[in-house]
Amino acid sequence: MIAAFGTYDAHKHPRVAVLIAGLEEHGYEVAVVNRPLGFSTAERVRMLQQPWRLPLLVLRLLACWAGLVGDAVALRRRTGRPEVVLVGYMGHFDVILARLLFPRSTVVLDHLIFAGDTASDRGATGLRVRLLSLLDRVATACADVVVTDTEEHRGMLRRPDKGVVALVGAGREWFDAGDRPRPDRLAGDPLRVVFFGLFTPLQGAPVIAEGVARALEAGVPLEVTMIGSGQDHAAVRQRLGDHASVRWRAWVEPAELPGLVASHDVCLGIFSDTPKGMRVVPNKVYQGLAAGCVVVTSDTAPQRRTLGTALELVPPADPRALAERLAELAKAERLEDARARALAGRAAVRPRAVVEPLVAALAAR
Structure with missing residues (x-):
């Protein structure tokens, strides 16, 4: 026992x-x-x-x-x-x-x-x-x-x-959320992107802000939900401003979070190049996969070794690479390919x- x-x-x-x-x-x-x-x-x-x-x-x-x-x-x-x-x-x-x-x-x-x-x-x-x-x-x-x-x-x-x-x-509630029917994505619909976290240096939230801002400025159709608060939140909010395509939520109840994440196409992981950022695979990577999302995160040794092709990997601390990957995933065929690989990786988590x-x-x- x-x-x-x-x-x-x-x-x-x-x-x-x-x-x-x-x-x-x-x-x-x-x-x-x-x-x-x-x-x-x-x-x-x-x-x-x-x-x-x-x-x-x-x-x-x-x-x-x-x-x-x-x-x-x-x-x-x-x-x-x-x-x-x-x-x-x-x-x-x-x-x-x-x-x-x-x-x-x-x-x-x-x-x-x-x-x-x-x-x-x-x-x-x-x-x-x-x-x-x-x-x-x-x-x-x-x-x-x-x-x-x-x-x-x-x-x-x-x-x-x-x-x-x-x-x-990830817990069963994340898999349950990911197994529910997903709304159809019609031609021309924006790519639905979610980030949730404590805005710590580990997460590289300013990199996310810069990458999302560059993508939006380039005309990439995005609908972004930013969830949480913390150390880097003010800098992120300042960079993204009050853009109509970005929605802010300071808190989501744990019971509500899996369903909310599962309603998006892409879940963002971490993007810092700090020593700790190079050593971890964050919860949100596992939870995003379980919820049926495509997960975009930094290309670090543990993340590549752990989940490999199930993830969309970009260089750490590189907002331009993040913006370019979001632009690629906004294309329906590219998104479906990434989603198929993500779904195949769910069993491991x-x-x-x-x-x-x-x-x-x-x-x-």
Whole structure:
């Protein structure tokens, strides 16, 4: 039996839900031991970057941990000690508690992000980055198996031999949205393009803005939806202005997002050339594919290696290349070819497929 443990929020960060679904499809019984902390990823990173916010994090964390301890005791009374404890995404602190509560279980940490690396990507320097990097080392040392999403991230572990690479994948709700009938695209209809995210440097949103602006200025028929807010949002808004072909939404409820993305032809991934941008395959790439969209993203080693011809790859930090690719995809025949390749790539991002390396690692133990 596997216990999915921690303060994760599967609605805001569905990665753990993908892992649970995949493990269940492979025949594992999964018991959920979960007390959501209630902070978004951006809020957690902000607290780690701004020490005066930490008391709120600590108080909330301790309250959740008290509940988790009680839940863990109840679980052991009902079913005995779990063979495996899966600590969900953003479990840098939770994995320490898991190690203490389940000293004889195999502890698996889903380590999608390195705190020090993420803080550095968002502009932090010096002591804060060193402390967060120390937290990464402590967290990964507490785990028996560390799940990362790319070989590049596995290589950042102090013990890469403990690492298992499992793609992020997408939840069933994204596949359900992608399986619904899509509105017919008539001759002359604009290419429907969507971007959603936190407008962080990793995502390269200013590159998107410049690429979209160039395409629109060249007369490419586009209908663009920009969803989210964050660090680079003001610069993006300034470049695109109030263009009639661009629609802005500050927030979309998680339950609504898959259907909204699936109503578009193209989903945009990431386009930065930052060190972190060269190492990751973002959630939106997997989710866009699952939703039945053509996904345009940067041509980086992990994205090419992971999904290859299923994606429309353009050079990182190159708005002209992005504009040219959007112009190509606005042509019906080119779009249909790209869509056929994207649909063929969906199987690789289903929950059952993405957990196979983890299943193999657990079987070996």
